[in-house]
Amino acid sequence: MTLQRPRLVLLLDHEFRLWRRRFSSSTDSKRPWYLSRFLLFLAVFYVAAQAGDFALMWSTHATGPQPTFAQLVGVDLLIVAFLVFVTITELSFVIARAYMRGEADLLYAAPIPPDLIFASRLIRGAIGAAPTWLLLLSPIVNGYIVFDGFRYVSIYVTIFLISGLAHIFANLLLLAVYQGLGPRHTKSVGNLMAGLALVSFIFASQFARFPWGLKIIARLDAALSAYACNAQGWPLAPARALLGSFPDTFAVAVLGIGLVAVAVPLFSRAYERMMLDCGQAHESSTRRHRARAQLPIRGLRLTLLRKEFAAMRRNPTLWVQLLSSTAYIIPAGMSIGRGMFSGDHFDSAMLAAMLAFMSVTASSPVMQLVFLNEGAPELMATAPMPRSFDLGCKWQISALFTLGFLSIPLALVTWLSPIAGLAGLLFCLIGIACHAIVYISFVDQAVPYRNSKKMHLPLGAGLLTILLAITMGALAFTMMRHSWFTLAPLLVLLATFGALVPTSKRRKLVLSVFNA
Amino acid sequence: MDAPLPQVDALAIRGLKKSFDKPVVKDLNLQVHPGELYALLGSNGAGKTTTLRMVAGLMAPDVGTVQIFGIDCEKHPLAARAVTAWVPDEPMIYDKLTPYEYMALIAGLWSVKPSLAAQRTDELFTILGLNDVANQRCEAFSRGMKQKVALAGALVHEPRLLLLDEPLTGLDAAMARIVKDLLDARVRGGATIILTTHILEVAERMASRIGILHHGELVAEGTFSQLQARFGGGKGSLEDVFVDLVTDARSAA
Ligand SMILES: Nc1ncnc2c1ncn2[C@@H]1O[C@H](COP(=O)(O)OP(=O)(O)OP(=O)(O)O)[C@@H](O)[C@H]1O
Ligand SMILES: [Mg+2]
Numbered sequence: 123m124t125l126q127r128p129r130l131v132l133l134l135d136h137e138f139r140l141w142r143r144r145f146s147s148s149t150d151s152k153r154p155w156y157l158s159r160f161l162l163f164l165a166v167f168y169v170a171a172q173a174g175d176f177a178l179m180w181s182t183h184a185t186g187p188q189p190t191f192a193q194l195v196g197v198d199l200l201i202v203a204f205l206v207f208v209t210i211t212e213l214s215f216v217i218a219r220a221y222m223r224g225e226a227d228l229l230y231a232a233p234i235p236p237d238l239i240f241a242s243r244l245i246r247g248a249i250g251a252a253p254t255w256l257l258l259l260s261p262i263v264n265g266y267i268v269f270d271g272f273r274y275v276s277i278y279v280t281i282f283l284i285s286g287l288a289h290i291f292a293n294l295l296l297l298a299v300y301q302g303l304g305p306r307h308t309k310s311v312g313n314l315m316a317g318l319a320l321v322s323f324i325f326a327s328q329f330a331r332f333p334w335g336l337k338i339i340a341r342l343d344a345a346l347s348a349y350a351c352n353a354q355g356w357p358l359a360p361a362r363a364l365l366g367s368f369p370d371t372f373a374v375a376v377l378g379i380g381l382v383a384v385a386v387p388l389f390s391r392a393y394e395r396m397m398l399d400c401g402q403a404h405e406s407s408t409r410r411h412r413a414r415a416q417l418p419i420r421g422l423r424l425t426l427l428r429k430e431f432a433a434m435r436r437n438p439t440l441w442v443q444l445l446s447s448t449a450y451i452i453p454a455g456m457s458i459g460r461g462m463f464s465g466d467h468f469d470s471a472m473l474a475a476m477l478a479f480m481s482v483t484a485s486s487p488v489m490q491l492v493f494l495n496e497g498a499p500e501l502m503a504t505a506p507m508p509r510s511f512d513l514g515c516k517w518q519i520s521a522l523f524t525l526g527f528l529s530i531p532l533a534l535v536t537w538l539s540p541i542a543g544l545a546g547l548l549f550c551l552i553g554i555a556c557h558a559i560v561y562i563s564f565v566d567q568a569v570p571y572r573n574s575k576k577m578h579l580p581l582g583a584g585l586l587t588i589l590l591a592i593t594m595g596a597l598a599f600t601m602m603r604h605s606w607f608t609l610a611p612l613l614v615l616l617a618t619f620g621a622l623v624p625t626s627k628r629r630k631l632v633l634s635v636f637n638a
Numbered sequence: 639m640d641a642p643l644p645q646v647d648a649l650a651i652r653g654l655k656k657s658f659d660k661p662v663v664k665d666l667n668l669q670v671h672p673g674e675l676y677a678l679l680g681s682n683g684a685g686k687t688t689t690l691r692m693v694a695g696l697m698a699p700d701v702g703t704v705q706i707f708g709i710d711c712e713k714h715p716l717a718a719r720a721v722t723a724w725v726p727d728e729p730m731i732y733d734k735l736t737p738y739e740y741m742a743l744i745a746g747l748w749s750v751k752p753s754l755a756a757q758r759t760d761e762l763f764t765i766l767g768l769n770d771v772a773n774q775r776c777e778a779f780s781r782g783m784k785q786k787v788a789l790a791g792a793l794v795h796e797p798r799l800l801l802l803d804e805p806l807t808g809l810d811a812a813m814a815r816i817v818k819d820l821l822d823a824r825v826r827g828g829a830t831i832i833l834t835t836h837i838l839e840v841a842e843r844m845a846s847r848i849g850i851l852h853h854g855e856l857v858a859e860g861t862f863s864q865l866q867a868r869f870g871g872g873k874g875s876l877e878d879v880f881v882d883l884v885t886d887a888r889s890a891a
Contacts, residue, residue, distance in 0.1 A: 132746040143734035143775075224730030231694050232747035233720035398696050 129234055133242035141250050172261040176268070208288035209295070210316040212251055216292045217312045219243075220300075226397035240390040244293060244382050248286030255285045276371050280363040283374045290381050297392055305399040489520045489558065517558045524554050646708040648672045648799050648830035649693065654702035656854075662688050664854040666702070670847075672798075675821065675831045677841035680851035681884055686834040687727060689851070690801050693832075694724035706799055720748065723797035727804045727834075729788030733777035737768055737787045740776070741794055748795035755794055762790040765820060767813070781808040789817065793824070800824065802833040806840060818844060842876040850883055858883055 219225075229239055259281055266274035299315070300308045363370035528550055536543025651668040655661070663685045670676045680686050691697045693704050695715050704711040711718045731740060738759065745755030763769045766786045776784060785808050792800060805821075806814045821831055822844065835841055841848050842862050850858040850865075858865055862876060869879045 129746065129749070132743070136743055139739070140732065140734055222730075224726060224728065225732075227691075227694075227696055227724065227726050228730055229747075230696055231719060231722070231724040232744075233716045233749075234747055235716065 130238050130242060133234070133238055134245060137242050137246035141246060168257070168261070172264060176265060205284055205288055205291075208251065208255060208285045209291045212247065212285075212289045212292035213295060213312055213316045215247070215251075216289075216296050217309055220296065220397055220400040221309055223401055226394075226401040230394055230398060236390040236394040237386050240393045241382065241386045243393075244290055244386065247289040247293070248378070248382075251285040251289040252282040255281050276363070276368055279371050280374065283363070283371070283378055287374070287378050287381070290378070290385065293393075294385065294389070297389055297396060300396045300400070301392065305396075305402070308396075308400060520558055521551075521554050525550065646672075647705070648674065648707060649832065650703075650705040650708075651689075651693070652703050652705075654689070654692065654704065655700045656685075656688055656692060656697070657700060662854050663692070663699075666851075666854065666856060668849065668856060668859075670830060670832055672707075672830050673825060673828055674846045675825045675833070675844055677845035677848045678832060678834045678851060679836075679838065679841055679848060679880060680834070684851045685854040686851055687803055690724070690803055690832070690834065691726075694722060694801055695719055696724070721798040722801065723792035723795065723799070724801045725788050725792045725803060725805060727807070729784060731776045731779070731784045731787050734775060736775055737763070737772045737790070740787060741791060744791040745794050750795050758794050758796075759790070762793055765816060766790055767816075782810065782813065785809060786813070786817075789820075793820075796829070798829060800829060800831045800833075802831065804834055804836065806835060806837055814840075838876045838880055848876070850880060852884055 230236065256278060260278075263274060263277045263281075266277065295315070296308065296312055299312050303311055363374045532543060532547055532550070647669045649668065649670040651666055654663055654666040654668075656663040666685075666689060668689075678686050678689070688697065692699050693706070693711070695711050695718060698712075706718045706722055709718045709721075735743070741755065741759045741762075742752070745752070745759075750758075763772055766789070768783070768786055768790065771779070771783065776787065779787070785805070789802075789805060792802075800821075802821075806817060809817060818840065821833075825831055825846075833845075845862070847859065847861055848865060849856055858869060858879075860868065865876070865879050866874065869883055
């Protein structure tokens with residue numbers, strides 16, 4: 123007998139290998155500086171965030187008042203929001219995996235109990251969810267550890283556990299949607315749920331700021347220890363765990379393991395059906411997609427515009443993404459408005475810059491669809507018309523569509539403060555323009571074209587980087603001025619950035635931006 | 639092979655039905671004997687892929703039973719899968735894995751000993767001309783190369799029943815010849831193969847028996863010469879027989 127690995131170990135090893143290689147492609151390994159620039163960006167970002175956080179902690183540490191009841195509720199909200207937020211980001215991941223064409227055919231044709239497949243997915247997902255959040259929140263946790271004591275290290279464990287739990291919830295949530303609606307609607311409804319949850323999260327985090335003024339929790343450690351004393355009962359165990367209580371951390375861990383142990387035998391059959399069904403459903407939708415890209419092309423602007431609109435209209439995911447992108451604009455606009463009323467113009471300007479960055483994320487789904495529609499670049503490149511004409515149309519339609527969507531939040535902002543509205547509009551235009559330039563050069567790279575202008579890419583990337591820097595500055599600034607809830611936009615921003623990474627097209631785009 | 643089994647069919651399908659929006663497979667009965675190469679033909683949307691996916695245990699039939707070497711697929715799915723391999727028409731190969739890693743994964747899933755798997759992988763890669771790319775990730779592979787990797791994966795655990803959905807599409811003429819020889823060798827070695835194809839010349843030359851599916855029903859079955867005798871007036875190619883049958887069935891419907 124030769125030694126054979128148990129099949130659960132085999133599956134786990136497989137899942138983690140895919141996970142490790144998610145960010146690298148064989149072309150990258152030939153040109154490793156792509157990746158190193160990316161890592162450099164992350165490092166710079168991290169150091170900036172840590173510095174901002176230490177500054178904040180240092181300035182508020184000595185003077186913190188005793189926490190009020192409202193602040194305790196705030197901590198509670200924050201924890202719930204965190205769980206919800208991680209669950210919805212995980213939901214998108216689970217959806218993407220379920221609709222990965224043909225993978226289920228491969229795994230479920232093997233003589234492996236479906237329990238093992240489900241278990242390996244849950245374990246990998248639960249572990250894989252954590253690093254992003256650990257990285258994201260570590261500047262804050264480091265602040266606790268430095269200023270308030272080493273026992274707060276246990277928060278790392280809790281973040282790990284909460285994101286794992288969130289992943290399991292996301293799986294169960296998608297299963298429930300699938301059971302109710304079947305493979306055709308699971309994707310759009312799941313995405314819609316994620317979008318709506320994101321919107322409510324952002325609203326909740328913003329409204330939480332209003333009644334209690336800007337400095338909700340000036341001195342967090344005092345608030346947290348008071349909270350830890352006051353928060354009794356098992357439903358609050360995750361909250362206490364997040365505040366550094368070891369027994370509660372242990373309880374959450376047991377809960378997570380118990381959940382996996384119960385969910386696997388109960389739901390592995392349903393999971394198998396869902397994966398097999400959704401894997402096939404995706405196939406038919408890509409077929410429709412391809413057929414759509416093969417519309418006859420006449421050299422008419424109107425035809426092109428109509429084609430792009432038709433493609434967008436039929437894409438539910440796009441609408442969901444737009445909806446959630448719009449949600450970012452509203453808190454930014456509210457902050458601008460408040461800044462204007464309180465006479466804090468610098469604050470408002472910074473937030474307007476943030477708005478611009480949001481417009482980049484808002485235009486992202488439109489541009490993806492317009493510029494990178496499957497097979498469309500090749501098709502258009504072979505059509506008998508000038509390249510610039512086609513790209514011009516795409517540019518205009520993306521701008522129109524994005525602005526149309528942003529018009530409601532922009533109107534809200536303008537109503538609060540005309541200057542902020544104007545600044546917001548300006549920044550949005552800049553954001554969309556930068557973004558379009560990057561996309562155009564991406565298309566040019568994808569389809570070697572006679573008169574492609576390679577300088578698009580450095581230009582667009584440069585502008586985007588400046589925008590990003592302004593946004594980061596605005597965030598650091600508002601973090602120091604306001605409360606911990608200002609971290610909500612930061613989370614959103616970073617989640618957006620995270621969302622840029624998974625699909626290969628976006629990843630290449632991001633990498634090329636930082637390579638410029 | 640193992641101790642001789644009583645003459646049990648490699649595949650026995652009884653009263654199989656499946657509907658989506660409309661009935662796709664209607665009361666299908668099909669027997670494939672051990673050591674046969676059975677070609678399942680039919681026009682687009684006839685229900686070939688659906689039938690094979692039900693056999694592979696990836697889709698539950700509405701009614702009917704499927705037995706693989708006497709093993710009931712519904713009652714003992716893992717035992718049935720252990721002796722079966724399924725290659726879909728557009729197989730999924732992980733972009734991030736190399737062909738070697740892919741083979742190791744498949745071998746592990748079917749519990750093939752690693753040393754044996756390595757030896758078989760080398761043999762298959764040599765035959766299929768995959769040695770040069772065996773350590774490159776599959777993301778840049780052409781459709782035909784992916785098809786070859788998937789086929790190698792299906793053969794590495796030496797299944798007794800091979801289900802191949804359009805295995806020759808995307809392969810160049812020389813490679814198609816190599817694959818055909820490979821499949822022939824497997825059949826001579828005792829394996830049973832069921833394949834669907836739109837290349838009728840392949841079915842004509844390779845298949846021991848041919849079944850023609852039309853709107854989810856088996857409208858004709860037999861060896862090529864039997865089909866020729868019954869439907870082609872004793873002459874003509876399989877193409878003539880096929881086109882006649884399908885148009886007949888269409889006008890009769
Ligand atoms: N998951 C599904 N949901 C709904 N309908 C389906 C599904 N899978 C297949 N069908 C339908 O069943 C019918 C038969 O499909 P099937 O894929 O079995 O045909 P086929 O014989 O393999 O055709 P081809 O030669 O084109 O591969 C088609 O009309 C198809 O639209
Ligand atoms: Mg088919």
